[in-house]
Amino acid sequence: MNKMPGTSALVIGGSLAGLLAARVLSDYFEQVIIVERDVVHDFPEARKGQAHTRHLHGLLAQGLTILTHYFPDLHEGLMSGGSPLLDMAQSMRWYCYGGYRARFALGLKGIVTSRPFLEWHIRRRVAAIPNVTISDGYSVEKLLTSENQKQITGVQLVKAGTDSVPQHLFADLVIDAGGRGSRSPKWLEEAGYQKPEESTVTCGAGYATRIYERDASLPGNQDWVFVTPEAPHEYRAGAAFPVEHHKWIVSLGGWHGHHAPTDEEGFIAFAKSLPAPDVHTIITTSTPLSDIVSYKFPASLRRHYEKLDDFPEGYLVLGDAVCSFNPLYGQGMTSAAMQAAALDKLLQEQPGLHHLYKPYFRQIARITDIPWQTAVGEDFRFPETRGRKAPGTDLINAYMDSVHRATHHDAVIGAAFLNVMNMLAPPASLLSPRILWRVLKSIAQRRSDPHNSF
Ligand SMILES: Cc1cc2nc3c(=O)[nH]c(=O)nc-3n(C[C@H](O)[C@H](O)[C@H](O)COP(=O)(O)OP(=O)(O)OC[C@H]3O[C@@H](n4cnc5c(N)ncnc54)[C@H](O)[C@@H]3O)c2cc1C
Structure with a gap:
């Protein structure tokens, strides 16, 4: 254990973001508990609470690097199953x-792996961490607060799908990784706080x-x-x-x-x-x-927790609960992994949990900005797309058309594109003089010989 800003942490949701958050927290807290609404079995499955995991999931290279950092034997596990x-x-x-x-x-x-197979490997590794407990089949129904409502002190939960007597679980830090359907906005409102502003495209x-x-x-x-x-x-x-x-x-x-x-x-x-x-x-x-x-x-959805002036101590939100992107670009798992890694860095740097939410949500906004802009920017190619369109989107898309075409024959541009797509390099790297020059050359070649695939 590196350091102990508190003794216990609780994570709402035991899907990919929740498991990664718990893995990070296990280095700092004596006890970490994951509360997951679904009953989870010890085999790869797409559960009711994350039915989307039945669909194709590509893991970007940045995501794989972070996952391998936290689970060094993940490669071997996945490969032994034939991934x-x-x-x-x-x-x-x-x-x-x-x-x-x-x-x-x-x-x-x-x-290349199915999402349930990947999650099963991660869950087994998280479940084996001695100070992590996974409590599945329980649904978090509301947040518990201190008397002055300045601090989240735990959660109220019930056995999922029943009207069992509510139980209280207390923790120094609660993280909501409950996915796109996260009830944090409602819970925060009930605790006397404002809901975060939302962007949808x-x-x-x-x-x-x-x-x-x-x-x-x-x-x-x-x-x-x-x-x-x-x-x-x-x-x-x-x-x-x-x-x-x-x-x-x-x-x-x-x-x-x-x-x-x-x-x-x-x-x-x-x-x-x-x-x-x-x-x-x-x-x-x-x-x-x-x-x-x-x-x-229907839409990419982003919750701007970073814009809230007032927020309770001891509470954070991570993964799709903060931002869920059009999945056709394959960014969600990598974004969750980057958020978990950012939390890790902050816990290393911060002396305690006081006001952790401020730098945390600033970091999360920074991490989310790039995949958000990339995904919604691409979606604005279609005239039916509705939402806030950043200035310059059409220009960038027109340039990207030429980048895509140039990747048909130019491996240097292809490599630059794949590095950006895999979140290993910033999108601006596609505008570096070397790439810009090659893209312009490719446009000129295409104009002079429109039948060739330049
Ligand atoms: C169709 C589709 C395809 C996708 N393809 C890709 C891809 O190719 N690449 C990629 O990187 N990403 C992809 N994604 C996104 C990716 O699935 C998510 O980003 C990733 O699963 C992280 O999600 P999460 O853990 O934040 O939330 P989720 O996976 O939604 O999990 C939330 C968990 O919280 C639990 N929960 C919710 N509320 C409560 C509560 N009150 N109490 C207890 N438990 C609760 C749920 O049961 C669930 O297990 C895709 C998404 C979709 C919809």
């Missing part, structure tokens, strides 16, 4: 803007997902396959990722109501309508192992 460790650029089959991005060896390692996203058998020995069956639209004319996307236990997870989806049907015929027809054949080929040559399930995601 491939890939060079993300070498094993990419990504069609966008009229061509495939060039493949090359970049040394950017990625692990619509995307009308919808997923339909099915698992297929995968013969890993066949050429191309270790590639991660992605077909993304050239907005605003195209709205549909499809992906097939080679996950553990010789399976493909295939998700089809799109923006603003362009969703794949969940009947077999409609699902296949949707895949056929994509601008490249790869996903369609996979699903028409592989054996399905599951039903087709769907999920709708």
Whole structure:
């Protein structure tokens, strides 16, 4: 243990963000308890409280680096179940803007895994930490406060799905990792505080997902396959990722109501309508192992806790409970991991918990800003998107069109793009003189030879 600003901490929600928060807190508190509403089994599962985990989840390289820092043997665990460790650029089959991005060896390692399998590995490791207890099947119903309401002192919970007698659990620090449906705004209001301001940007996203058998020995069956639209004319996307236990997870989806049907015929027809054949080929040559399930995601949502002047001591919010992005960009888990790492750093630097929320929410806002701008900026390519649009969005999107096209043939631009996409480099790095020059050169080549895929 590094330091002890308090003796006990409590985390609401035992999904990815809650597990990571508990892992961090276990270094500082004598006792950490996770309260999870669902009953959780010791096998990979998509629970009722996080039904979205049945759908394709890509883990960005930044997220993998942080997870591996906290769970050094995670790689081996995932790989022993057959999750491939890939060079993300070498094993990419990504069609966008009229061509495939060039493949090359970049040394950017990625692990492809289903979300339940990843979470199961993390949960087992968190559950094995001696000072962490996971209490599942309990729902937090409200916050407990000190008499003057300046401090959150714990939570009131009930056995989930029953009207059992409410119980009180006390803690020096409570973290809400209850996901997008977090009740923190309501709880804070009940405790006499203001609700955070919210930003929403619509995307009308919808997923339909099915698992297929995968013969890993066949050429191309270790590639991660992605077909993304050239907005605003195209709205549909499809992906097939080679996950553990010789399976493909295939998700089809799109923006603003362009969703794949969940009947077999409609699902296949949707895949056929994509601008490249790869996903369609996979699903028409592989054996399905599951039903087709769907999920709708109306809008990206951000809660601006950093803007609140008054906030109780002993309380923080983390993960999707703060910000949930259009999932088609694959940023949520990495953002949660970055938030947990920021909490770790603050606990190392701060002498105690007093006023921790101030620097914490400032940091969380900084971490969230980039994926938020990237996701909603891309969504504003579609005229149906509603919400606050940052100045310069159209200009950036026009430049990014050229970046995407240049990645068809230029590995230097491709590497810069993948580093930004994986949250390893700031978006501004795509405007460095070296990249800008190459993008301009690619535009000039395309103009002089429009039939070539420059
Ligand atoms: C369709 C879809 C696809 C996605 N794809 C990607 C992807 O490719 N890459 C990526 O990085 N991210 C992706 N995401 C986002 C990612 O799933 C989340 O960012 C990530 O799961 C972190 O979520 P979380 O732990 O904050 O919340 P959640 O996963 O929503 O978990 C919240 C947990 O809190 C529990 N809970 C809630 N309220 C209470 C309460 N009152 N008491 C007790 N327990 C409670 C719930 O039961 C649940 O277990 C996707 C999201 C969706 C919707």
